[in-house]
Amino acid sequence: MSGLTIGDTCPNLDVETTQGKMKIHDYVGNGWVLLFSHPGDFTPVCTTELSKMAQYIREFEKRGVKLLGLSCDDV
Numbered sequence: 001m002s003g004l005t006i007g008d009t010c011p012n013l014d015v016e017t018t019q020g021k022m023k024i025h026d027y028v029g030n031g032w033v034l035l036f037s038h039p040g041d042f043t044p045v046c047t048t049e050l051s052k053m054a055q056y057i058r059e060f061e062k063r064g065v066k067l068l069g070l071s072c073d074d075v
Contacts, residue, residue, distance in 0.1 A: 004035075010024055010033075010035060011024070012024055012025040015070075024068070027066065027068065028066065028068075031064050031065070031066060032063075032064060032065045032066070033065065033066045033067070033068050034053075034060065034065055034066070034067050034068070035068045035069075035070065036049065036053070036067070036068070036069050036070070037069065037070040037071065037072075049069075050069060053067055053069065
């Protein structure tokens with residue numbers, strides 16, 4: 001996935017999530033997704049980023065945007 005930028009289509013990866021296994025495109029459907037990642041779980045960046053996204057989740061939902069956070073760590 002190196003080189004992804006805003007507006008690119010993410011590969012349809014099989015991922016293991018806190019909600020179970022899924023394919024990214026199945027989760028996104030025909031809508032929009034905000035895909036974000038962080039260097040590792042429970043790091044200062046991760047904690048700040050995830051808590052800020054959680055604060056605004058209703059605003060994203062109002063606009064039909066799903067959130068998808070990726071980590072290099074296992075589930």
